[in-house]
Amino acid sequence: MQRRDFLKYSAALGVLSSFPLLSGRLYAAERPRLPIPTLLEPDAQSSIRLTAQVGKSMLAGHQATTWGYNGSLLGPALRLEQGKKVNVEIHNRLSESTTVHWHGLEIPGEVDGGPQGVIASGASRRVSFTPQQRAATCWFHPHQHGKTGHQVAMGLAGLVLIDDLESRQLMLPKQWGIDDIPLIIQDKRFDADGQIDYQLDVMSAAVGWFGDTLLCNGVNYPQFGALRGWLRLRLLNGCNARSLELATSDGRPMYVVGSDGGLLAEPVKVESLPVLMGERFEVLVEVKDAKPFEIMALPVTQMGMQVAPFDKPQPVVRIQPVPVHGSGELPDTLAKVPELPKLEGLNTRWLQLMMDPRLDQMGMQALMAKYGQEAMAGMDHGAMGHGDMEQMKGGMGHSAMDHGAMGRMANGDRKLDIYNANKINGKAFDMNTPSFNVPRGQYERWIISGEGDMMLHPFHIHGTQFRILSEDGKPPAVHRRGWKDTVRVEGKRSEVLVRFDHTAPAQHSYMAHCHLLEHEDTGMMLGFTVG
Numbered sequence: 001m002q003r004r005d006f007l008k009y010s011a012a013l014g015v016l017s018s019f020p021l022l023s024g025r026l027y028a029a030e031r032p033r034l035p036i037p038t039l040l041e042p043d044a045q046s047s048i049r050l051t052a053q054v055g056k057s058m059l060a061g062h063q064a065t066t067w068g069y070n071g072s073l074l075g076p077a078l079r080l081e082q083g084k085k086v087n088v089e090i091h092n093r094l095s096e097s098t099t100v101h102w103h104g105l106e107i108p109g110e111v112d113g114g115p116q117g118v119i120a121s122g123a124s125r126r127v128s129f130t131p132q133q134r135a136a137t138c139w140f141h142p143h144q145h146g147k148t149g150h151q152v153a154m155g156l157a158g159l160v161l162i163d164d165l166e167s168r169q170l171m172l173p174k175q176w177g178i179d180d181i182p183l184i185i186q187d188k189r190f191d192a193d194g195q196i197d198y199q200l201d202v203m204s205a206a207v208g209w210f211g212d213t214l215l216c217n218g219v220n221y222p223q224f225g226a227l228r229g230w231l232r233l234r235l236l237n238g239c240n241a242r243s244l245e246l247a248t249s250d251g252r253p254m255y256v257v258g259s260d261g262g263l264l265a266e267p268v269k270v271e272s273l274p275v276l277m278g279e280r281f282e283v284l285v286e287v288k289d290a291k292p293f294e295i296m297a298l299p300v301t302q303m304g305m306q307v308a309p310f311d312k313p314q315p316v317v318r319i320q321p322v323p324v325h326g327s328g329e330l331p332d333t334l335a336k337v338p339e340l341p342k343l344e345g346l347n348t349r350w351l352q353l354m355m356d357p358r359l360d361q362m363g364m365q366a367l368m369a370k371y372g373q374e375a376m377a378g379m380d381h382g383a384m385g386h387g388d389m390e391q392m393k394g395g396m397g398h399s400a401m402d403h404g405a406m407g408r409m410a411n412g413d414r415k416l417d418i419y420n421a422n423k424i425n426g427k428a429f430d431m432n433t434p435s436f437n438v439p440r441g442q443y444e445r446w447i448i449s450g451e452g453d454m455m456l457h458p459f460h461i462h463g464t465q466f467r468i469l470s471e472d473g474k475p476p477a478v479h480r481r482g483w484k485d486t487v488r489v490e491g492k493r494s495e496v497l498v499r500f501d502h503t504a505p506a507q508h509s510y511m512a513h514c515h516l517l518e519h520e521d522t523g524m525m526l527g528f529t530v531g
């Protein structure tokens, strides 16, 4: 099935095409249009059908084999209603097992789609749930242990939009594909044949799999025809390992109205917006005049992520105003976000993220060997943990960085098992052994520590929308104080206030893990039960 079969172009382009004289001038002919994922709502039987399948997509000028839901790349946007039950029938037409995890949804462990919710090749699974949480932009993606990074890289990801009464009453832009648009941002790398070039190896297990091409809704640097007025962008960082920092090309501000789990109390104006892997933010930008602008991804100081072309700002999408006025507004107030409860006396859990020091060192050496010093750009200032920068530079010299040296290291006293080299509290992920049980309905304070390495670990917890108490040793930014399911951990400690309102048995435990997918796939994950 071709991508056009399920990714329909924006209706705003229909508006534009009624101005034929303008459209030729306004649209750069060579720039592809931003595909908008089809909205998929439950049918009369409250059912939605999702099929994970293989297809072909034009990516970076080549026909590449890609995977998608109900199409060849990415998937539809499911629109669900708070309090309304949905039955999702998931068919797996891939040649390998997969799972479908509902990232950000507060639903029972049985239907959460973690690594235990396996759907064999050719098989199907039906899950039913009723979202009770507030309006939010969530997403769904595979969670097949050891394969998540590959399956996401191949294209499996889709959005879940939850609506509620409060959100419907706001004057926010809400015409899908016209003034309410998703931007699913992902980087990819291609081999000489134009195929997606994925590896899970020492380098990617340490720093993550990253690419040299930025895609927005599956297309490199597309353009979108926007009404004059407020434009709502539902941003998803769908990259395996790359954190993003987004800004407009002309410096116009963005107003953050929502984070992972719902709307903020009021809009927060930002000049640029860091978005971690797995995170979503909803922002409004004002499209006032006829001047086009870009949403840009600025360089970030994350190991490996300043390799060219990401040493310079990269365009994500071009926003081209069309001569029609929009009707959405930026409200002064958005949603009720409750005050934090009293924190004294809460049960506290400690989650220490750990990387095998040999993986840390070998991964960075592999990165330097492949990309040179530029891969380390921005990383010189802080301590680098086990693989201290000066020691590494001194120790490697000029000639030690060949594969022989790597091989000798790998065959040292114990062979490094990369699939179990990342850990939490000293243990790599074990699907059969939940790490602890959390009483249902009770607040807990979880401290997630990244002390010991300087890697970025966006830490995600299933089954809950939490509140960030402190983030990497600092108070959270204002726009990160609402509902979240992912928190930044980068060398220091982060504290979150969690509560689980549904149960998760040992056979379908909830996961807590790093959302750098190659860290997750190589062990930086634990399962826990709620009951």
Ligand SMILES: [Cu+2]
Pocket (backbone or CB within 6 Å): 455, 456, 457, 458, 514, 515, 516, 519, 520, 524
């Ligand atoms: Cu990590």
